[in-house]
Amino acid sequence: MQGSPQVPNSRSAASMREASAYIRAHRGETFVVYFGGELTDGLHLDGLARDFILLGGLGVKVVLVHGARPQIDSRMRANNIERQFVRELRVTDVGTLTHVKDGVSSARIDIEARLQQAAKDVPNDARAVTVSGGNFVTARPAGIVDGIDLQFTGIVRKVDRDAIDRRLGAEEVVVVSPLGYSATGEVFNLDALDLSISVACDINASKLILMAEPPGLVDAGGDVPRELTVTEAREFSPADPAGARFLESAIRACQFGVARVHIIDGSVNGALLDELFTRDGMGTLISNTPTDRMRQAGIEDVGGVLALIEPLERDGLLVKRSREKLEIEIDQFSVLLREGIVVACGAIYPYENDSAELACIAVHPDYRRDGFGNIVLQELERRARDAGLSQVFVLTTHARHWFQDSGYTRAEIDELPVKRQALYNYQRNSIVLIKRLQ
16 A cells, blocks of 8 residues: 655755744844954855854844964064963063054954955845944953063953943944953953953853864864763863863853853854754853753663653553563663753664654653754654664654654555554554655
8 A cells, every 4th residue: 555655855944943943042142252363364254254144144143252363473473573472371572562463453354354245245135244343341461470471461351341232232243352451551462262251251141152273172082072061061171282271261151150152163164053053063062050961861761751751651642661661672762851850752663674663752741832842853863864764653643743744744554664563553543654864
């Protein structure tokens, strides 16, 4: 017997659906984005500028804090001036300060030019972007460190939050350069990474995004941790010294009041958008409190899963499972945790012919309006794809429309794997739905 024809799935539509929740969540929020001077040249800045303009178009208030170390270094080399650093801070004498001003100005001009070009490239929008800058930062001398006077190297004393808020309220992109000013008119060279933390804290930003040097934050095996609490971050050992510095900066930002800090490999084109608008992201999110976390279930999750599925079993929505059976099958489950509590779950059971059944999808009643069921479904489909399977199927008595909204189509019993056909419960009369994986 022939089943219903399969409707092809649009990857772009699926991406938009996934991004829509994040777009709503980010609208009206203020993001501070740090990127070093090495990203202000060439194709890197072209891609970043487009992403920054896109964020503004989606209603995000954008503050950019840029570095200029390579630009300063190149000018010093051209003038045969030796660099000197103490604990990552440049020793800035009068001669060096001239090249600092020149390098910072050059980097800033490049940023403004690329933002202007990116804004003009937006379809059906001929508006020019307005970039705001100015004396937003009051600074003081960093003083003597390890016995060395840093001279015109400074540290932030105050960020003019009201001035920045006014620019953001006018839908302008605010660019903060690593220069600070004293009340007596002195100019100080600031560490841009430290400056980004001060700006994010003082303007009460929703997020601080650190575009790190390659390879970003990775462990000894080259893997990127997706989420870390501050406690976990203190125990994490980055494989790269640059990653360690960014991690330490993220921890400090969280301690000073920034709710969420993202560390992203700045050399990857589009990484910023992937991090902000997809569930898996591209970098590492660091926060003071645990965020929602999806993972494969373990034996410690049996009690939490049972608490979710037992009410549905009593109502006849799910087939009853004993605790013993669940303990045996727990590796088939994925769980979504909030603050360490299992709030949603689902299971995947592989069959022959490169297919798998998705089953036992359950969400705590308090979270059924938060899209957690969709998150679990996407995770189970990801596991199926990672296992090289070509299709997944579900049997349901009440959720047909929900599955169809996620790309599942009606099928017949004889389209199921032979082993699953033998287990079909005709008394339940479940509807069969299939989805082809791409």
